[in-house]
Amino acid sequence: MKILVPISKVPDTTAKIAFTDGNTKFATDNVTFILNPTDEWYALVRALEIVEKEGGTVTVIHQGVADSEQFIRKALAIGATDAVRIDAEATDAYQVAHNIYEYAKDKSFDLVITGKETIDYNGTQIGGMIAEMMDISYVTLASRLDIENGKAVVARDIEGGKEIVEIPLPCVIAAQKGMAEQRIPNMKGIMGARTKSLTVVASAGEALTTISSFELAPQKTACKMVLPEDMDELVRLLHEEAKVI
Amino acid sequence: MSVIVYIESNENRVKKTSIEAAFYAAETAKLLGTEAIAIALGTHDATELANLGNVGITKVLHDANTKFDQFDTRAITKAIVAASTSVNADVVVVSYNQNGKAIAPRVSVRMKAGMVAGATALPNTSAGFIVRKNVFSGKAMANVQILTEKKVIALTPNTLQKVVGVNTATIEAFSTGVSDADFTTVIKSVEKVTGTVSLTEAELVVSGGRGLKGPENWGPIEELAREMGAATACSRPVADVDWRPHHEHVGQTGFTIRPNLYIAAGISGAIQHLAGVNGSKVIVVINTDIEAPFFKAADYGVVGDAASVLPKLVEAYKKFKAASH
Numbered sequence A: 001m002k003i004l005v006p007i008s009k010v011p012d013t014t015a016k017i018a019f020t021d022g023n024t025k026f027a028t029d030n031v032t033f034i035l036n037p038t039d040e041w042y043a044l045v046r047a048l049e050i051v052e053k054e055g056g057t058v059t060v061i062h063q064g065v066a067d068s069e070q071f072i073r074k075a076l077a078i079g080a081t082d083a084v085r086i087d088a089e090a091t092d093a094y095q096v097a098h099n100i101y102e103y104a105k106d107k108s109f110d111l112v113i114t115g116k117e118t119i120d121y122n123g124t125q126i127g128g129m130i131a132e133m134m135d136i137s138y139v140t141l142a143s144r145l146d147i148e149n150g151k152a153v154v155a156r157d158i159e160g161g162k163e164i165v166e167i168p169l170p171c172v173i174a175a176q177k178g179m180a181e182q183r184i185p186n187m188k189g190i191m192g193a194r195t196k197s198l199t200v201v202a203s204a205g206e207a208l209t210t211i212s213s214f215e216l217a218p219q220k221t222a223c224k225m226v227l228p229e230d231m232d233e234l235v236r237l238l239h240e241e242a243k244v245i
Numbered sequence B: 001m002s003v004i005v006y007i008e009s010n011e012n013r014v015k016k017t018s019i020e021a022a023f024y025a026a027e028t029a030k031l032l033g034t035e036a037i038a039i040a041l042g043t044h045d046a047t048e049l050a051n052l053g054n055v056g057i058t059k060v061l062h063d064a065n066t067k068f069d070q071f072d073t074r075a076i077t078k079a080i081v082a083a084s085t086s087v088n089a090d091v092v093v094v095s096y097n098q099n100g101k102a103i104a105p106r107v108s109v110r111m112k113a114g115m116v117a118g119a120t121a122l123p124n125t126s127a128g129f130i131v132r133k134n135v136f137s138g139k140a141m142a143n144v145q146i147l148t149e150k151k152v153i154a155l156t157p158n159t160l161q162k163v164v165g166v167n168t169a170t171i172e173a174f175s176t177g178v179s180d181a182d183f184t185t186v187i188k189s190v191e192k193v194t195g196t197v198s199l200t201e202a203e204l205v206v207s208g209g210r211g212l213k214g215p216e217n218w219g220p221i222e223e224l225a226r227e228m229g230a231a232t233a234c235s236r237p238v239a240d241v242d243w244r245p246h247h248e249h250v251g252q253t254g255f256t257i258r259p260n261l262y263i264a265a266g267i268s269g270a271i272q273h274l275a276g277v278n279g280s281k282v283i284v285v286i287n288t289d290i291e292a293p294f295f296k297a298a299d300y301g302v303v304g305d306a307a308s309v310l311p312k313l314v315e316a317y318k319k320f321k322a323a324s325h
């Protein structure tokens, strides 16, 4: 089984969000970046589990400039076989997907497992885009992935529940919670990661969108307190003042 | 030129998220001085489709091939793009729901159309074509400019206030030309709760966290939800220990929702939880701890024990309902 796992780096959820350059750029000063949680915990770990059972390799691929290599090394320390870095800042989903496709198209991967979404730009786009470029099946919001008789059996979210589907390989899966349990890299993994192969390739992808400006979400005005004994008052406020019931 | 919207039905009713997307498509068409057309695939009720006229759709293209009833992202993408080509659509609108998240990026590639995932406002067409969306888990918004002639917009549910008229859309049988070989997804089983309001579509949501102390204490949450016609949700730890099913989990690793009203009982309001609910129009927080971070994100707060406050709220709501009917 040859598996490709696209990984991204994102600001830690607790990071303070601010913008510079007339609200056109995200201010990265003092922001701690992490591997995108769904990529690290679910996509990568499930890929490793499948390879541990079926044999094969897990390649991680990341589009980003050189200082992202620490995140790639972390993925290698967790257990990925080798890594690729596309040497360019990621600017839009199509551009990243196109670059990953260009790298992957002639390497006959059986599976591409992405995370469900990046927690910064919240897209859920790249997996589906890679699948369409390759013209293969795709399942997103996947909470279970097994390889059975040469096919992928996947649980995906639907409204109010789950659907279990079977799709042929090769395919693209976007992983979310439920698929695997987080793995913490151990010392052996961290040491081993230093000597694993990390290939750098150039970016050829083009962007179809651009962010023209950012705005912070409006702050809530002060919370109005209601006494716990007086739920009639809360209902009245929700009806008359907030007009939501 | 035209705007096209992808329509889904569930048990013969057009999904609420699709009606919203149709309204969005019609409003976008108005901005562009053109018409909004719908594409419906598989089994649908004809009256329901015709009723899309109420939100401004002029025509519905319907490919009734029942193979489309199995959700296959590749086949559906081909079908949507075939329809878009036939009506010369420049903008494709889908809902940013579970299915739309899978479809929209594929359509974007197939049409080489720039995409906005999770739009929260109508496009601004005064200088280019700019669509707003939430970023950084709802802590900020980005205005995304689409640079291509063709555009794909995946609309966040519960974003716009719909204006409903009385018009009938014409329904036209349409063959998307998708062949049997294009369907490669086999549905093996479906585990679904029926008879409850779906979380992504819900306008009202009642949610519980660890402060409820155990699954046996969810009675008042469920009763309140039933009375209000609301969906139920929960925080992540509660789903992790199986007090509640996983499909109720909201937040950074769960669903993102934007109901009109979110009632949170016994939830601290951690940043990862807020990420999934901070787009709610009105938030009510019930918590014993006045220092709970959730109060900072709330519109109405009740400092008290959920075990006693929730039953009182159920009674108060029943009284209100009885008085207003």
Ligand SMILES: Cc1cc2nc3c(=O)[nH]c(=O)nc-3n(C[C@H](O)[C@H](O)[C@H](O)COP(=O)(O)OP(=O)(O)OC[C@H]3O[C@@H](n4cnc5c(N)ncnc54)[C@H](O)[C@@H]3O)c2cc1C
Residues within 6 Å of the ligand: A037, B208, B209, B210, B211, B212, B234, B235, B236, B237, B238, B249, B250, B251, B252, B253, B254, B265, B266, B267, B268, B269, B270, B271, B272, B273, B276, B286, B287, B288, B289, B292, B304, B305, B306, B307
């Ligand atoms: C990467 C990452 C992703 C995460 N993703 C999510 C996510 O998607 N969704 C999510 O919810 N969490 C997520 N979390 C977890 C999150 O950080 C919090 O731990 C979690 O939301 C806390 O759940 P809680 O509020 O139910 O429980 P607690 O934090 O234990 O809070 C319980 C609250 O109940 C109150 N309380 C206690 N007794 C009562 C009572 N009798 N009546 C009323 N109130 C009472 C307490 O004062 C407290 O505020 C994530 C964490 C990480 C690190």
Ligand SMILES: Nc1ncnc2c1ncn2[C@@H]1O[C@H](COP(=O)(O)O)[C@@H](O)[C@H]1O
Residues within 6 Å of the ligand: A005, A006, A007, A008, A009, A036, A038, A039, A043, A061, A062, A063, A064, A090, A093, A096, A113, A114, A115, A116, A117, A118, A121, A122, A123, A124, A125, A126, A127
């Ligand atoms: N810069 C990147 N390099 C490689 N993979 C990425 C990058 N950005 C996102 N991805 C992958 O695509 C998934 C979905 O991202 P998005 O569509 O941006 O929400 C992520 O979970 C990653 O697996």
